[in-house]
Amino acid sequence: MEEKESLYSILGIDRDATGKEIRLAYGRLARQAHPDLPGGSESKLKALTWARDCLLDPLARANYDQALSRQDVGDSQDGANESRPHHPPTPEHKA
Secondary structure: OOOOOOHHHHHOOOOOOOHHHHHHHHHHHHHHHOOOOOOOOHHHHHHHHHHHHHHHOHHHHHHHHHHHHHHHHHHHHHOOOOOOOOOOOOHHHOO
16 A cells, blocks of 8 residues: 655644644745646645645644554554555545
8 A cells, every 4th residue: 555645744844843834834835836837736736735724723633643643653563554544534535
C-alpha cells in the first residue's frame, strides 16, 4: 500500500506549528499551486486546502495527531502497518 504524505508535510510545517504558521504556509504554497499558474493544479490546491482546514480545526487536529502518534508507536514496534489511517477522510469521501 502506498503511504500518504502527512498533512504537516503537505504544508511543509512542523507538528507543533501554530495557527499563524499554518495560515502563512498555506498562503505561500496556495499561490504557487493555483491552477491558473504554470506548475499549479487543482488537485495540489485541494490537498493544501484540506490540510489547512484539518489542522486549523482543533478537534480534527487532535484526532489526526492521535492517529499519527499511534502510527509512530506501531512503526517502532512492528514496522510498517498498512492498515493505519494517514489522513482524515477527504470531503469527497464523507458519508
